[in-house]
Amino acid sequence: MLLGYNEVVVEDSARIEKALAELIGADSILGGEAVRRVYSSDAYTVERNAPVVVVVPQSTEDVALVVKWCFENEIPITPRGAGTGLSGGAMPALGGVVISTKKLTNILSFSIEEEWLHAQAGIANLKLSKAVQPFGYHFAPDPSSQSVSTLGGNIAMNSGGPHTLKYGVTAQHVLGVKMVSARGEVVQLGGPCGGDEDLLSLVVGSEGTVGIVTEAWVKLTKNPQEVATATLCFRSVVEASKCVGAMVRSGVTPAALEMMDANVLSAVKAGFELEYPEGTAAMLLVETDGVSGIALRELEEMIQIGRDGGAIEVRVAGDEQARAKLWTARKKGVGALGRLAPTVVTHDGVIPPSRLPEMLETVYRVAEEEGIGVANIFHAGDGNLHPIFYFDEREEGKVEAVIRAGEKIIEKCLELGGSVTGEHGVGVEKADLLRTMFDSLTLEVHGKMRGVFEAGEGCNPCKIIPDAKGCIEHKMRWRGAAT
């Protein structure tokens, strides 16, 4: 059943707040103009729309009560973790109720012997690894936002990260979930031993459109015996890109293979007092891991490829402190770009790694054509680009230029045989661009996956496949709200 969801306006807030407070308690309800402003977007700030009410349930049962009430009253719901998403997946497109998992932060149990951990969805990704680190384990997916982004958010977006090159994205590490369906039913798919992989394959990456994951069982990954890390600086982006291709094809699977260009290095240099050789146009960060003796040998192979490819400087981490320093540019690079302009927008697309030189040439040319700054910091080993545009959104026409530039870059990704998104998700940002990747029949079938879980258009409306009637008419206003 598809309900005729329309936008819920702020005048409805008192009625909704009162009803929800009666269900889950007034201390789990957030209202007011400031709250509505904060929850009007995630980290993709180009498009905004304010919710009417924000709720912060403290249990799966509370989430179920809220969702059931919203379903029965035809109020759209938008799930939200930490709000670090970069495609507008947590933007309340039709207003309504934002359901935040910020109070669902407990680790419920774990088994080192069986290598699984059971936690609530609102816990930060990094806390999972910290909890089992004393036992020599970690949770492998490591998005750059891992210190704040939540387990539930990672599941919704099927998040990646630098080490997914070797260890895989979130989907490969989820054994089971407890989920509140769009009708307010609680369902468990899989569990500590896995199971239900067919349905889980649809839930992971569904961006909150089929229900709200409130708990999950995830795989724990044993820490490698040895980790070896190096950075390699190059005089040109093309040289560095060609080395990426050679490394991917070398027979070694690095744990991470990341690239940062001169604009990123210049920002981190100023922010963190790091030094790079004069004339560095791009830097690769390579990490190998595995059993003792192997990781270092594999790193040496990678370094030799880099030297043969024109690396002008190689730094190898001798200990954990040095490793952390080598990772600084990668971990802090996006934040440091705030020094260059008041607004940064991170894009996401994927190409075959062998086409990196051609793709990066396009990225720089498009940014120049549109008159905006661009820096590149990305997962080079799997061809997952993250062009970051920096600009002043108060300047007339800049937001539109950024949107245009993003679309041109994605078109090029598709021309090269890639994807519109590698790990940030479709959200609202790429709902239109999905039409350039899939034909209309395919999109129709993808859209029907909501129905498999009996989710109507009220469950995170306007995301992935935007069919709700309100989505199109409100789209221009979301964008206008950013300026």
Added chain:
Amino acid sequence: MRVSGFGTGAVWLPECTDIHRIEDFDQVVDYRPDDLVVRVGSRVRLDDLTELLALDGLCMPIVRNRGWLGYPGETVGGLVGLGLPHFHQESVGAIRDWVIGMKMRLASGEIVTSGAGVVKSVAGFDLHRMMVGSRGSLAEILEIGFRLSPLASKPREHELPIFDGPTWIHRVPKGFAADYGIMDASGRWIWSDRKLDIPPSGWGLGPGGVRFGIVDPISARYRQNLKNTLDPNGVWTEGWKQ
């Protein structure tokens, strides 16, 4: 109607006399060793693909050196359509972890795609992952994209413990002491010629399309919704028996 390649995995499927054999789709569609990806027709033989990849020092670590169940003529479509757990599941991942894209034909004849030709994509729903192990009950798998791995990373070969008669596969908590069957190195999977009495959190697959163990009644309803969505007229064989 049952979708079939060469029919070597029939023991795992519900009984059916109305066989739909996939014709064509027996070619390598796109092979890019530099990007560690390949896309092949579902009727391509596993042995042929393994040989092709080995020429470039590449492999799919989920595939044994010779075929899958050990029968001649096993196809890529059979591997993915059956989606059976394998002996290195815990060390290299499940079959679905290596599938990056798919072209499939619905019972209506319409063709739908999922995934991409690159190792990483979160565009749209992961129908290609969902279809692994669907055993011909939802749609015909026509083409499959795989990511690849250096040959050097392929695990040491093991004989897949398939018994002469029906084989049951059990996923159990580590530490479970099975009194019968063959356990993998991780201690989580047991193959047996009979259904074992396993702990409540375990689950498993049996001959004839049986899935046993924990099943949330709501998930069974969702699985029926999935069948109704992709195959509304019930053209293909039934799904898993729970």
